[in-house]
Each structure stands twice: as C-alpha cells, then as structure tokens.
Amino acid sequence: MRDANVLKVAIVDPDDVSRASMKNLLLGVDSLWLEADCSRYEFFIDVLGQATPDIAIISLDADHVKGLSLIQQVSRQLPTCSVLAVSGSQEGSLILQAMRNGAREFLNLPLQLEDVLAAMDRVRSSPSGMTSASTETRIRSSRVIAVAGVEGGVGCTSLAVNLGCMLARHEGNSVTIMDLDLSLGDADVWLDLVPDYTVQDVADNIHRIDYSLLKRSLTQHECGAYLLPRPVQMNDRSSVNGETLKRVISLLKSTFSHLILDLSKNYGELEMAALQASDTILLLSQLDLPGLRNVVRLNQYFEDYEGINDKVRVILNRMGIEDSQISLSKAKETIGREIFCQLPNDYQAMVESRNNGVPLMEQAPKARITKAIEAVAEVFNEDSGEVAAPKKQKKGLFSFLSNG
Ligand SMILES: Nc1ncnc2c1ncn2[C@@H]1O[C@H](COP(=O)(O)OP(=O)(O)OP(=O)(O)O)[C@@H](O)[C@H]1O
Numbered sequence: 001m002r003d004a005n006v007l008k009v010a011i012v013d014p015d016d017v018s019r020a021s022m023k024n025l026l027l028g029v030d031s032l033w034l035e036a037d038c039s040r041y042e043f044f045i046d047v048l049g050q051a052t053p054d055i056a057i058i059s060l061d062a063d064h065v066k067g068l069s070l071i072q073q074v075s076r077q078l079p080t081c082s083v084l085a086v087s088g089s090q091e092g093s094l095i096l097q098a099m100r101n102g103a104r105e106f107l108n109l110p111l112q113l114e115d116v117l118a119a120m121d122r123v124r125s126s127p128s129g130m131t132s133a134s135t136e137t138r139i140r141s142s143r144v145i146a147v148a149g150v151e152g153g154v155g156c157t158s159l160a161v162n163l164g165c166m167l168a169r170h171e172g173n174s175v176t177i178m179d180l181d182l183s184l185g186d187a188d189v190w191l192d193l194v195p196d197y198t199v200q201d202v203a204d205n206i207h208r209i210d211y212s213l214l215k216r217s218l219t220q221h222e223c224g225a226y227l228l229p230r231p232v233q234m235n236d237r238s239s240v241n242g243e244t245l246k247r248v249i250s251l252l253k254s255t256f257s258h259l260i261l262d263l264s265k266n267y268g269e270l271e272m273a274a275l276q277a278s279d280t281i282l283l284l285s286q287l288d289l290p291g292l293r294n295v296v297r298l299n300q301y302f303e304d305y306e307g308i309n310d311k312v313r314v315i316l317n318r319m320g321i322e323d324s325q326i327s328l329s330k331a332k333e334t335i336g337r338e339i340f341c342q343l344p345n346d347y348q349a350m351v352e353s354r355n356n357g358v359p360l361m362e363q364a365p366k367a368r369i370t371k372a373i374e375a376v377a378e379v380f381n382e383d384s385g386e387v388a389a390p391k392k393q394k395k396g397l398f399s400f401l402s403n404g
C-alpha cells in the first residue's frame with residue numbers, strides 16, 4: 001500500500017527504453033509513488049484523469065510538438081498536477097517553450113536521481129505546486145538532527161544512537177544514523193553491527209548511486225534504524241568533503257523521516273557542512289567550566305555561519321555526576337541561552353548498553369537516562385516543525401529534566 005507521505009507520479013514517454021529507465025529510477029524513490037506510465041501522448045490526459053497524480057512527467061523527445069502541446073493541455077486542465085518536462089536536448093528554445101506552456105521544471109535525460117529529488121523538493125515547497133489539498137496533508141518533511149559536543153567523550157554517540165533507535169520504533173518513522181566521526185567513530189559498536197558499506201562508499205558513488213544501492217549501503221539494526229558508519233580505514237576519509245556530504249544528506253533526506261548525524265569535535269569543513277544541512281543541532285556539554293566555556297566559544301564561531309546558532313539547543317549531559325558548583329541559572333547566564341534539557345548521569349546503564357551493543361530502550365528500559373532520552377525523541381516525533389524543550393517529567397523522579 002502507498003505510504004501517506006509520498007507524491008504520486010505519472011509518466012509519459014513513447015520511447016520504451018528511456019521510459020523503462022525512468023520508471024526504474026522512480027520506483028526506487030520511497031518519497032514517490034509511480035501511479036501510472038504511458039507510452040502514447042494521446043492517452044496521457046485520460047490516464048491522468050484516472051490516476052490523479054501530483055506530478056506528471058512528460059518526455060518531449062519522441063515528438064517535441066506533441067509533447068509541448070500536452071504540457072499545455074495538462075497544465076490547463078489539471079492545475080493541481082505539476083508538470084515536469086524531460087528531454088535529452090538542452091536547447092534553450094525547447095526549454096523556454098516547455099516552461100511557457102506550463103511546465104514547472106525541465107530536467108535532462110538520462111535523469112539523475114539528485115536532479116529528480118531536487119525538482120520534487122522545489123515542487124513541494126512552492127505554493128503553486130501544492131494546490132491539491134490531499135497533497136498538503138500527505139507531505140511530511142524529513143528532519144536532520146546533528147548531535148555535536150563541546151569536548152571529547154561528552155556523550156554525542158550515546159545520544160545519537162539511542163535517539164535514533166527510539167525514533168525508529170515509532171510507526172511511520174524511518175531513521176538513519178550517520179557516523180560522521182570519520183576517524184574514530186564508534187556508532188557501529190553501540191549497535192553491534194558489522195556494516196558492509198560506509199559513508200565513504202556512498203560519497204564515492206554519489207554521481208551514479210540509485211536508491212537500491214543506497215539502501216544496500218545501509219545496515220539495518222533490528223530496532224529498525226539504519227546505520228551509515230564511518231570509513232573502514234582512516235586513510236579512506238579524503239574524498240568525503242563538505243559538498244559530497246551535503247549531497248549524501250539530501251539523498252538520505254528524501255527517503256528517511258529522520259537523519260541523525262553523530263559529529264566529531266573538529267568543527268572543520270565537514271562538520272560545518274553537516275551543521276548547515278541540519279534542522280536542529282543538539283549541542284552537548286557538561287555542567288562545568290570547560291564545557292560552558294566551549295559552548296560560548298562555539299557560539300562565537302557559529303556567528304560566522306548564517307542560521308547555525310538559531311538551530312542550536314544546548315543539552316547538559318551527565319547531570320549529577322558530581323556536585324556542580326555552577327547553578328543552572330549561572331550556566332544560562334554564562335552561555336547566554338536556554339538549556340534545552342538535562343540528561344542524568346547513569347554510567348552503568350550506558351556502559352552496559354555500549355558493551356552489549358544493545359540500545360538503552362532494550363538494555364535498560366526503565367532507567368532514568370532512557371526516560372530522559374525518550375523525552376527528547378518525543379520532541380522530534382511530533383509532526384510540527386517546532387523544537388520545543390522536552391515535556392517535564394513527574395516531579396521528583398525525573399526532576400533533572402526541568403529546565404530550571
Ligand atoms: N548520561 C550519561 N551517563 C553516564 N555515562 C555517559 C552518559 N553519556 C555518555 N556516557 C559515557 O561517556 C562515554 C563517552 O560517551 P560517547 O562515546 O557517547 O561520547 P562522544 O561525545 O561520542 O565521544 P567522542 O568524542 O569520543 O566521540 C561513554 O563511555 C558513555 O558510556
């Protein structure tokens with residue numbers, strides 16, 4: 001059965017070979033549903049009447065005149081259906097005519113997955129492409145959540161992995177955890193997985209990757225979450241740069257509801273690209289002077305990058321590990337922003353979970369740390385774009401979560 005969050009597509013292309021290759025590409029895209037394909041321009045309008053797709057893909061190459069007039073007919077008769085014109089020709093006059101006749105997008109054949117996804121994104125985000133009421137309710141955008149830290153060992157991987165697993169168990173969610181600590185990442189250990197492919201393989205093949213290859217590159221944990229781990233060898237990292245990373249993220253975004261990025265603490269090109277591509281940045285610190293000082297330092301550094309500071313939510317980890325001499329109000333004053341939430345120190349639950357390669361929700365379902373991370377997961381489970389602080393838990397038992 002079709003997922004309620006996908007766009008319905010119909011294609012027309014009299015050329016059997018190029019139609020088959022387009023179908024093949026579209027069939028692999030989870031966010032699209034190929035409702036109908038048609039080999040005759042003459043029949044397409046009837047096909048659209050029955051299939052009522054959100055997007056009609058019209059190939060022009062078999063007959064420019066017929067194709068262009070079909071674009072006009074579809075855009076006049078079916079205003080809720082966005083037309084994508086496709087052609088092997090890059091002739092300016094053809095592109096211009098297609099757009100004048102009402103095409104929303106013009107893509108070159110052979111279709112590239114990235115181009116299709118980008119065009120679909122534009123159709124989705126542009127109001128005129130969303131005139132169908134049914135389409136509006138169906139779309140659910142993907143959330144990219146970066147987990148970053150102010151110092152080594154502050155708990156990024158613990159949070160990223162457990163957050164991912166908790167989100168994955170909710171029906172309707174599909175989650176990938178990306179280990180972007182390319183040198184020493186250990187997300188695979190936390191999940192006890194031995195993956196075949198890594199971030200490196202996806203980045204190296206970004207120009208020719210299709211969805212089946214992408215899916216095969218990911219290893220699924222039994223809780224449902226997928227993992228894209230760090231490269232096997234340390235000297236394999238070189239070809240993953242900020243640009244390729246952004247492309248990998250946008251590919252994954254189009255098929256998963258949640259992407260969790262476990263970042264290293266380098267704050268170099270790769271990390272900054274990941275932060276730019278993220279919707280929310282969970283910044284972990286402990287309630288101590290070096291940690292808070294680094295929150296301030298990072299805030300200053302992020303000023304140079306538009307939009308990043310607005311996405312940052314500070315999480316204080318390992319609360320209660322020692323009697324902190326710093327009060328929460330002092331911490332807030334020092335960092336000049338709210339504390340999003342606090343996670344309790346629970347070394348035993350964490351270490352057992354990691355050593356057994358079993359997520360907290362199975363290893364220690366009742367532990368305070370599990371409940372606290374579940375509250376964070378709940379925030380990202382909501383369909384609204386808001387990232388409000390986790391709901392306060394019952395007083396006493398989970399009082400560490402209060403935002404005081
Ligand atoms: N809330 C917590 N309570 C107790 N121990 C914790 C907590 N969070 C993390 N830890 C422990 O801290 C250690 C470091 O955690 P983790 O590997 O998640 O940090 P990291 O920021 O990813 O480290 P790195 O900088 O090496 O990537 C682990 O042993 C983990 O079990």
Ligand SMILES: [Mg+2]
Nearest residue numbers: 156157181186
């Ligand atoms: Mg880590």
